[in-house]
Amino acid sequence: MPECLEAEIWRRDLLALIGRRIDRVEFDDRVADPALAAVEGTTIEGVRRHGKVVLVDTSGPVIGVRFGMTGRVVVDGASSIDALAYSSRRDDPAWDRVVVWADGSETPALRMNDPRRLGRIETDPDLRGLGPDALGIGLDELRARLRGRTAATKATLMNQSVVAGLGNLCVDEVLFAAGIAPTVAAGSLSAAETRRLQRALVTRLPAMLRAGGSTHGVLDPSRRAERGRCPRRGCVGALRVIRIGGRTTVYCPEHQLA
DNA sequence: CGGCATGTTTCGCC
DNA sequence: AGGCGAAACATGCC
Numbered sequence: 099m100p101e102c103l104e105a106e107i108w109r110r111d112l113l114a115l116i117g118r119r120i121d122r123v124e125f126d127d128r129v130a131d132p133a134l135a136a137v138e139g140t141t142i143e144g145v146r147r148h149g150k151v152v153l154v155d156t157s158g159p160v161i162g163v164r165f166g167m168t169g170r171v172v173v174d175g176a177s178s179i180d181a182l183a184y185s186s187r188r189d190d191p192a193w194d195r196v197v198v199w200a201d202g203s204e205t206p207a208l209r210m211n212d213p214r215r216l217g218r219i220e221t222d223p224d225l226r227g228l229g230p231d232a233l234g235i236g237l238d239e240l241r242a243r244l245r246g247r248t249a250a251t252k253a254t255l256m257n258q259s260v261v262a263g264l265g266n267l268c269v270d271e272v273l274f275a276a277g278i279a280p281t282v283a284a285g286s287l288s289a290a291e292t293r294r295l296q297r298a299l300v301t302r303l304p305a306m307l308r309a310g311g312s313t314h315g316v317l318d319p320s321r322r323a324e325r326g327r328c329p330r331r332g333c334v335g336a337l338r339v340i341r342i343g344g345r346t347t348v349y350c351p352e353h354q355l356a
Numbered sequence: 357c358g359g360c361a362t363g364t365t366t367c368g369c370c
Numbered sequence: 371a372g373g374c375g376a377a378a379c380a381t382g383c384c
Contacts, residue, residue, distance in 0.1 A: 167363050214380050265362045
């Protein structure tokens with residue numbers, strides 16, 4: 099489930115850990131950097147996010163978490179997001195990839211749980227390859243990032259080196275709101291389209307965040323599965339399903355113009 | 357059983 | 371050289 103919105107929700111959960119001293123860490127070294135052991139004995143000092151990456155600052159190394167498709171975070175035994183669309187509903191301890199105990203508590207302060215093991219936990223991660231964060235990106239910045247891009251707008255927006263944080267659901271939602279077909283080359287968007295795209299990013303993403311995350315848009319998972327009529331008020335189109343960049347893409351050809 | 361899934365990386369081709 | 375699309379990865383669910 100993780101796109102930038104879930105990463106932001108978990109970042110806020112993790113704020114509860116600031117000030118705690120890490121007693122012990124256990125991890126699966128197939129997905130976690132062995133250097134993670136160095137966080138034992140350090141104190142958690144802050145939690146940041148860039149795109150889909152959550153960064154936990156300690157008095158030692160920075161812990162960088164990428165969630166893959168099915169990763170999630172459990173803080174003090176509870177998770178803010180329990181409806182795991184496209185993942186497992188269960189929280190099986192066998193899928194814990196990192197467990198952190200702190201301040202003498204028997205309940206882990208932090209668990210990174212990931213059935214499919216597509217997530218990664220790094221220490222002192224290098225984020226230089228990421229574009230600017232999608233939440234709150236400015237118009238000039240967006241225009242500059244899309245200039246000259248020949249790939250489909252949807253594929254370009256999902257490229258983390260162009261803009262960081264957008265995944266399949268958020269991109270479909272934003273393009274739907276902006277009235278832009280996902281297939282158009284990103285570099286050939288008009289000035290007006292780029293403006294609508296930027297407005298959609300800075301309005302729809304925070305709205306989805308307040309509503310609960312990537313699955314809380316107009317094109318939520320149930321509507322994606324049902325397909326059917328375009329949910330936009332006054333639009334007479336029907337939703338269409340195609341594949342772009344290997345991902346299932348839902349859009350309305352009636353009001354999302356190429 | 358077959359197909360699908362909110363992601364990232366790698367490989368081959370322009 | 372740099373950008374792009376397809377495939378691979380790993381596992382649960384419907």
